[in-house]
Amino acid sequence: MTDTRYAGFEWDVAKSRQRRTKRWSVYGPEVVDLTVAEMDLPIAEPIMAALRDALERQTVGYPIPGPQSGLPETAAKWLTEVHGLPVDAGAVRLLPELMKGITNAVREFTPAGAAVVVPTPTYRSFFGAVELAGRSAVEVPMLRDADGYHLDCERIDEALAAGAGSVLLCHPANPVGRLFRPSELQQLAAVVDRHGARVISDEIHAPLRYQRDFVPYAAVGEIARRHAVTLFSATKAWNIPGLRCGFAALTNPVDVERWDRLPGAATGGISPLGMVASAAAFEYGGSWLERAIEALAGNRALLERRFAEAGLAEVYAPSEATYLAWLDLRRLGAADPAAILREKTGVATTAGPEHGSAGAGFARLNFATPPDVLDDAVSRIIDFVRTAG
Ligand SMILES: Cc1ncc(COP(=O)(O)O)c(C=O)c1O
Structure with a gap:
């Protein structure tokens, strides 16, 4: 987890962990957790400035x-x-x-x-x-x-x-x-x-x-x-x-x-x-949002390219919105492939069936994370799916 920049953002997982929110707190360091819908990105500076100012004014009533x-x-x-x-x-x-x-x-x-x-x-x-x-x-x-x-x-x-x-x-x-x-x-x-x-x-x-x-x-x-x-x-x-x-x-x-x-x-x-x-x-917050979308679009392209190059294009159809990837893992023949991925690859995704019965055979992956982290997670998933599926 060394390359910390994406679309000009200086951020890494260590900084996200310091937030002590759910994002990287559910599992130990051995698991790449791509479940909780929070982004590994710094908060927009205008928002931070407004919050600092509000705290100075003790806006907590x-x-x-x-x-x-x-x-x-x-x-x-x-x-x-x-x-x-x-x-x-x-x-x-x-x-x-x-x-x-x-x-x-x-x-x-x-x-x-x-x-x-x-x-x-x-x-x-x-x-x-x-x-x-x-x-x-x-x-x-x-x-x-x-x-x-x-x-x-x-x-x-x-x-x-x-x-x-x-x-x-x-x-x-x-x-x-x-x-x-x-x-x-x-x-x-x-x-x-x-x-x-x-x-x-x-x-x-x-x-x-x-x-x-x-x-x-x-x-x-x-x-x-x-x-x-x-x-x-x-x-x-x-x-x-x-x-x-x-x-x-x-x-x-x-x-x-x-x-x-x-x-x-x-x-x-x-x-x-x-x-x-x-x-x-x-x-x-408009210009921060534009940069965030640029960063996320890079990750979305990474996912699409990696699965396609591995001959697994059907696993990921590029998201039109959100930073969520809906992985079609029906080839594994399991209702809940997320449980298998978690155990066999150390990558945590959200169980498809939790999204309704139409989610059987799928897993949800949060791709709002630094590209090197995502690339590592995708490599693990591809290696496993190729041998198992
Ligand atoms: C579609 C959707 N609605 C609502 C929420 C949660 O919103 P809130 O925390 O404001 O209830 C999420 C969180 O991921 C979501 O994806």
Whole structure:
């Protein structure tokens, strides 16, 4: 682990370990841990400066998440101008974390007793959030062809016809790295509208995308805007997930009234430092983000090249967004190849089946790590798969 630079960033795993966060704390030094979705990158300097200043001012009391903080306005501007979803500040509500937002949205906008449709593979914590909201999840596996993953709108239609009340979308998709196309999102919107259902769209990964454009779900048309609840935050793209601050964009004015009746326990827990950091990210974090994407794009290319050169091109289809690689290891013939990789190669990845039954035979790998670390991990995986598969 010697080459510490990527896209001009001076960073290495030793520095990440000093953070004493989950990223490199789960296993001993013998394991290359590519599980937890945190990046091995320095925090953007404008965010660090804002945090240092906030600490100097002892900004550690109860936060003021309303309009007087200015953050709903900053977030609305970023959503409108950068994310591509026109909203005004009055439609933005703060949250401590997206998962709380998802639980609230499922509970408020899915009728009691109605199930929630979850296109899979998806972010594994979705299942717990749906359960916490007192609803059950109905998995609808995505379709997969040579072009990648697609929403199966026909089966979603059937699930809604059978009584489900909402669809929980992860867009861009964790773990598969897909940016859903506007045409399939429009098709989904028509299906959902026909059943009077709702879409909860988690768009936390949207800033981290490569080449292709991102179109927010609620931006594909007026019907989508009316039945969508959009969740996003700065914490994933700017690598500050411990700072507890996220947002809900409520593009139907009726939802705003309903959201404002939620008890404090459902929306509280926002960190004042998270608010400061999020504002700095939206206002001054653009050039850091560009460099981060450049670094991640280099790693994505490394993965693609290494697997292709090894004659294993089918294992990795380049992610369109996120810093997650969804490895197709079905040739190993195991439901959970991550467990095998961990034991045989010392590389820890996240178990595919945790992302829904459609994840059997796959593993999720976090590639936001220095290239030499990634190269070593990929070499180990390739050597093993070649002999075992
Ligand atoms: C799709 C998705 N949503 C939400 C989260 C977590 O967000 P929070 O910590 O704000 O709940 C993650 C974390 O990896 C994620 O990938």
